[in-house]
Amino acid sequence: MINVRTDLAVEARELYKQINKREADGIISEEEEIDNIKVTTVTIVNEDGAAKIGKPIGTYITIDIPEFTHYDGEIMDDVSEVLNNSMQKLIGVNTSKTALVVGLGNWNVTPDALGPKVVEKLMITRHLKAVMPDSIDESVRPVCALAPGVLGITGIETGEIIKAVADKIKPDMVICIDALASRSIRRVNRTIQIANTGISPGAGIGNKRMEINEENLGIPVIAIGVPTVVDAATIVNDAMDLVLDEMVSQSTEGGEFYKMLSNIDKNEKSHLIKSLLNPYVGDLMVTPKEVDVVIDSVSKIISNGLNMALQSNLDMDDINKFMS
Amino acid sequence: MINVRTDLAVEARELYKQINKREADGIISEEEEIDNIKVTTVTIVNEDGAAKIGKPIGTYITIDIPEFTHYDGEIMDDVSEVLNNSMQKLIGVNTSKTALVVGLGNWNVTPDALGPKVVEKLMITRHLKAVMPDSIDESVRPVCALAPGVLGITGIETGEIIKAVADKIKPDMVICIDALASRSIRRVNRTIQIANTGISPGAGIGNKRMEINEENLGIPVIAIGVPTVVDAATIVNDAMDLVLDEMVSQSTEGGEFYKMLSNIDKNEKSHLIKSLLNPYVGDLMVTPKEVDVVIDSVSKIISNGLNMALQSNLDMDDINKFMS
Amino acid sequence: MINVRTDLAVEARELYKQINKREADGIISEEEEIDNIKVTTVTIVNEDGAAKIGKPIGTYITIDIPEFTHYDGEIMDDVSEVLNNSMQKLIGVNTSKTALVVGLGNWNVTPDALGPKVVEKLMITRHLKAVMPDSIDESVRPVCALAPGVLGITGIETGEIIKAVADKIKPDMVICIDALASRSIRRVNRTIQIANTGISPGAGIGNKRMEINEENLGIPVIAIGVPTVVDAATIVNDAMDLVLDEMVSQSTEGGEFYKMLSNIDKNEKSHLIKSLLNPYVGDLMVTPKEVDVVIDSVSKIISNGLNMALQSNLDMDDINKFMS
């Protein structure tokens, strides 16, 4: 039913509701507000719910980043704190458990570079016990990280690299950071989704085909994603829908014209979109002009929140001192 | 009449022809093909022509970059050679005349970084006569270059910086390189426009308000531009037009519905586009995903062609050796 | 007398004292300590003092950055605050006076990129009164900025560009940021020098030949510099001196060998250094391996301190919000 592209459970659920005029069975959704930051938890409780919105069973926490956050250090810290709290529920407080953090995406394409940029700012500690055993005690969780690149750069499925490294170094959990595609410009760089379901095939900007989840890796996989682009085809499709909706609202239901509109919608729309975006179909993205600045800011929010969640025995000052 | 955004004279002329079903008065257009590369010269000969297509009087040479050029060193060299020939006609062969090359645009935003990237690869020679007088003779043209940044970065109008420096060092000509906006995805990164009219207000990706031309600077100003983005609003507008055209073609001329369509077009379209692109109106761009790679390749084509055109007494080997 | 390379007044004074066993006439030096940060003010009060240590008459404030500062956000803030206080004394509190900040140096060479990196993080406001008059009042100082590049990149003397722009836009003061060379590894990335004398010829990493000072520009010029490299020749020279000193201390004063050592020092040393560093004489630099990280951190310290000093009516929160 839903064939337009979204990596966000909260959008998939909204679309279902919009089309079916009711909440899907097997989906539970809760909202709360912390420090003026909206947090929505969508839980897909069974296969029925999973099928209806096209996402695996699991918990999806969505944090809405308030407007102008990227220019206000204080609100950025508040969002990091909310992310910290949400992550701690999934990670747990036992800091003897090793985390492997994976920054997915292509560092050469600004809106796909979110994962690698987060990984750059993490507190990496797994090697320290070997390098300087005296300065490290149990309160510091072992954290290691990779930004493996994308298939076109490595010639290796990203999932293969992650599985190989995870099998070798045996972490207790994998945390993946990825740039996502949204259906809505409104959500671009403004939403953080945390899911305990890992990464599904086809998610992310670069149409990755890997499945990075607990079933494949044998350990829990938590995914943190932020939509950073909208497909050009989605924008164009939405534009056409808006025009058609406007037409329909002005025509008489059941009349000849009304029927014609339905026909156009079904037969011609995809053809029109293709002819418009040709010769670049599928390779175009829509992104804010200041994308570089915003990706920097979002990556800071996530790395701060993640550092705090992983190192729950340290405060921000300890973490900053440790970064040496 | 024409209010959709294009920086390309060749597009403005096509739009005029499409709407008015005839060539504009005061416009002369010629096409030739060199090494399978199409070169179109549009000359606006009088104020009438200028008004009709919304561009100043002058000569606009458009070079079409063949498909797949960015991956083929040989075709890249061919395009550089065509650019060299077109530029030499405008620059002249007197290599004692100093050129100031200006790379316009914001180096932090990939599709706006074209100008700064070209400037990086130029053969800079103006200072050499002072630094090593023996190794430099009359055959080498003095060339200097600036990438002044954009208003938001400097707090100074780019035109002010260029005028200040030009008044101080008194070059014989200014050559500006800029990333442009196109109406058509088909032209993005595939067209080089050379104009002897300088840069008009509002041209370029960043809506610059400067006018950098012979009238203001007192010396000839040649602009080299490449469209690297399409405004999201343009894509959406085109999508709506396609739908409306399809409607019109299926409705009876003069009928009630036909009239309604015209009304919608006029009254609702801009409102619909705004509601769709909100909250980012005006700040969204559509660009190919591999924009980083393509901008690198186009900047090499331009810098090679420009180095050859400026140093007409040297061959490519001399230029490469000089770059030390 | 002093022919070894240093851009720091505090080092030049130390060298003079070391060689002459007393303070130079015409030099006043004061030390204070703020928040455990040592601040040394060297004032050259007359031409005699200027000749003795090879620096122009004026005030040179040196801030010592404590060890490990680059990894501790809190100490970084303390150093920014000390810089803010020192700068405010030189700039004054009248925020209607426009400042032009110039980031000197080559952004392509990591240890020379300090100036451009500071400029990137400044609060740029000069254009805002035109762009959005309602949101700007008198409390905001007009600030503009340039990173003009170096002679080899532009073909234009950096001093010419700055003078051209300053003559055109008429700021009330110029503030230059530059990477310097030190005599001592101990000072590299650990010292900030603020001078009201501008930039002398030959200062900075790239051997610039410009003189950017009040005499040339007609307005006050304040220079902020940080040593980021030591010339390889300096290190080698120091190594030889250490060996020779050791020799001397073990030989009998006035003896034959003692004389020989003096001869070697004078006749052979520069020849030995050249033969050692050949074929790269003059182009080698010594720099810490983690130079990228440290330059980032120093540029943050300076940009924060400078933003506070320039915008004395705003607090850090206002400044962060403004950066939108």
Add this chain to the structure above:
Amino acid sequence: MINVRTDLAVEARELYKQINKREADGIISEEEEIDNIKVTTVTIVNEDGAAKIGKPIGTYITIDIPEFTHYDGEIMDDVSEVLNNSMQKLIGVNTSKTALVVGLGNWNVTPDALGPKVVEKLMITRHLKAVMPDSIDESVRPVCALAPGVLGITGIETGEIIKAVADKIKPDMVICIDALASRSIRRVNRTIQIANTGISPGAGIGNKRMEINEENLGIPVIAIGVPTVVDAATIVNDAMDLVLDEMVSQSTEGGEFYKMLSNIDKNEKSHLIKSLLNPYVGDLMVTPKEVDVVIDSVSKIISNGLNMALQSNLDMDDINKFMS
């Protein structure tokens, strides 16, 4: 005996000869000249030779890059061709064998970024048979690549990552690219060493502790290295030696002073060096100022030569077209 730092077999052999006044047993050295490019092959034939120059048994091919190559496209191509020929002897012509290329080093530190930069420019093909089976035939060798980063960035030994991935995807050979340390400024960025012995512990700029060789990975490992820095301690040590040599040559053999010089050499030198380079001992590097430009050029030479060697059935035009 030899405790000064060099990663080059050719330097280790020279040092041995210099100290012992004869060639080491178990070492065979041959020189040839191709297109004015000197190629030296040092073969360590037994454990005796290995012990004498501190390198494992194997073949070390050293290509001397002629002066000014970095500014001359033609000579760059010649060096790539020589590298191609040397590599083909080690790789063999059976293009059905898969190669995993590993770019070692830290991309954030310019002189250590050589490996990652080479990997960026490789023709990656391993995934193409799956993605577009029709366009790929047996003539194209499957190539994949990784730039895993360094221990401080990932928290994982680089050798562990490579072994994990190699065990998982089972290539037929591993090719490592690494930035090395040289004893001599003269060799910096001017020497390419190819060795069939893999990477030894402690090699490379960052003091890696991994051993990446056939014994550990179970498949042949070829290492391509270029010295891009000299340790500051080496330069200082050499400076002291030069002074001491000069002293010795001026003193009477067997005399009191002659003896003193020997004492100084042994007892004081390392202390002097430490006091000089303190507080940065071990973390300082000496590098040409234009290091960014040169690393770019060397990485192009290597990637071109390696692409040709790996794809022996394709010519450079095919390779360029393929890069799409």
